[in-house]
Amino acid sequence: MDELIYGVWNGRVHDYRRDFGHPTPEDVPVGALQSFNPGNPVAGFAGPQGFLVFDLRATLAEVLYSYYRKARRLSCGRCTPCRAGTVIIAEALEKACNGEGESVDWAYVREVAALMAESSLCGIGLTTPAPILGAIDHFLDDLRHAPTVPRGTRDHYEVATAPCIEACPAHVEVPRYIDYIRDGHPELATAVLLEHYPLVGSCGRVCVRPCEKACVRGRVDAPVAIKDLKRFASDNAGEAVVDFFEKAPARDLPSPLAPSVAVVGAGPAGLNCAYHLLRRGVRVDVFEKEDHAGGMARLGIPAYRLPNRFLETETDAVARLGGRVHYGKALGRDFSIGDLFRRGYRAVFLGLGCPEGQYLGLEGEATDAKGYLKGLDFLLDLERAQDEGRSMPLKGDVVVVGCGNVAMDCCRSARRLLEGTGGRVTVSYRRTRASAPADPEEIEAALDEGIAFEFLTAPVEVVVEGGEVVGLKLVRMAEGEPDASGRRSVRPIPGSEFVIPCSTVVAAIGQKTDPSVFTPEDGIRFTRRGTIEVDASLATSRDGVFAGGDAAIGPTSLIRGLEEGETAAASIHEYLLTGVPGFLARRRMSEMLREGKLLDAEPPQPAPVAKPRAKIRHLDAAERVKSWDEVELGLDPDEALEEAKRCMRCYRLFSLTTLRPIPGKSALEEH
Structure with missing residues (x-):
């Protein structure tokens, strides 16, 4: 089928079983939801907005049963309405799938679902009742008289997600591991992360935190410190991460x-x-x-x-x-x-x-000049020197061109190498600080460590004398009008050139x-x-x-x-x-949620009382530049507990039914 047949979506009832050829309802993202894998159309879909049926070969009971079967598994047990309600609803729908729908007390099921929607404590209990409430109120006969559905007739795919999960490239179940931290089980939180990758502690230290940008808590006060909680889980799991994998x-x-x-x-x-x-x-x-x-x-x-x-x-x-x-x-x-x-x-x-790092690509630049380095080469040489127990000499002033995370690593490393020599480090970036691709906390840390920034400047010439770098000529830039993406263009200001004397120029503008x-x-x-x-x-x-x-x-x-x-x-x-x-399958589901704009960023419950975000502790800036000791110190158990409590558990559950098997689906992929 290529159109909606019936359903309830955002409180609006649609029933076109006697009206084929009807226009697509404007408030239903039919186009985004109809196809899953190639040649396998979606027969039914359920989510916080309600349910939709696209093919009459799928019964309403089976479309909803896959949804509430997953909800039952997800219910954490922290509140009775959700814990008991998901069981009652799933069991009623299982009976309906077995042709026993007339034996179910649907009025009682509706009462249970309404109680869930009113009094649950997180997104699972608060938002999952919508499909069953719509079905009972408007399509009760389809539940009472559902035909028996043979096992394995259709396939199903369910995803419990949240804005933070969708923002994470690895789709890590952020609320789930935060739950375990809140319950005093960092080792179980680590186990959740190990479902996705083994580099748990490493990612907890250097992740760029796209999840935090999407965190709904940010609409209340400040995003949950998700990255710092990940590090806490790994650091407090009771054993090294690798020991989770006994030989x-x-x-x-x-x-x-x-x-x-x-x-x-x-x-x-x-x-x-x-x-x-x-x-x-x-x-x-x-x-x-x-x-x-x-x-x-x-x-x-x-x-x-x-x-x-x-x-x-x-x-x-x-x-x-x-x-x-x-x-x-x-x-x-x-x-x-x-x-x-x-x-x-x-x-x-x-x-x-x-x-492979890249030079600046300036006209006539002398790439063989002593002191002219690619950013990546600089970091690799430093790592190898430290591995071999050698010092890496650096003297004079240093200018780093670029303002991404590699540039921040270069400038902060150079600052440590120059400690005690009187050498200075400057960063040149052609746009504003707000436009810099580096993690804002990295820029802040660099400023704390005494690194100077020249924003809205671009390199014109690496000044070389006698085969050695002696300076970097820059030109000041002016911002223009925003382009289609909202990013402002920049242009050089005539006559604004100036030279920063230095003995080292590090080009940190890209890799290939x-x-x-x-x-x-x-x-x-x-x-x-x-x-x-x-x-x-x-x-x-x-x-x-x-x-x-x-x-x-x-x-x-x-x-x-x-x-x-x-x-x-x-x-x-x-x-x-x-x-x-x-x-x-998981990537395709994310595409559908994005195209259909199905994952709203509103809190699933009334906004909690504002509570400050945990602030990660650092070594003192004046002391940390004297060594290569880890700068961030992590959260202590009390701080982690309070921060974990800030998570609003903004889960949303989505489920689809297809007419044919979904290839490649496995327990590992479904998480």
């Missing part, structure tokens, strides 16, 4: 007869792809050109933000699950993609990152992949941006080869890289089973 007995390791996959690159994307494949019973070999895992999370993030000791314990999870990691093995030098297939690997994942590791025989196509071309399933132009993370989408955050790895694992697993790259 698996042979019976739990992937079978020697299982298909094997090669993962190239042990950065966040590669590690998480290997992690999720291993959890699905696939054998995995990881090939890493460095002598340690972590990729840019280790090489590009300074120790004062992410100490290596945390990252090392978390990256060991792959080995604990039975994966093999081969260090010192580089694509293009030690093997090719063709070699991997000839060795018997059934699929390959490319998690190569963007290991290294195409030299590929040959034409590899069959890998690239985009105009220089990234590996992939489709929605993360499959590349070569059959059996997938790519994700920085290599496929360009320089990105740790959490986005982790999400790409998990997504690739789901797609590769389906490819191994069927020969076709996987359909990504």
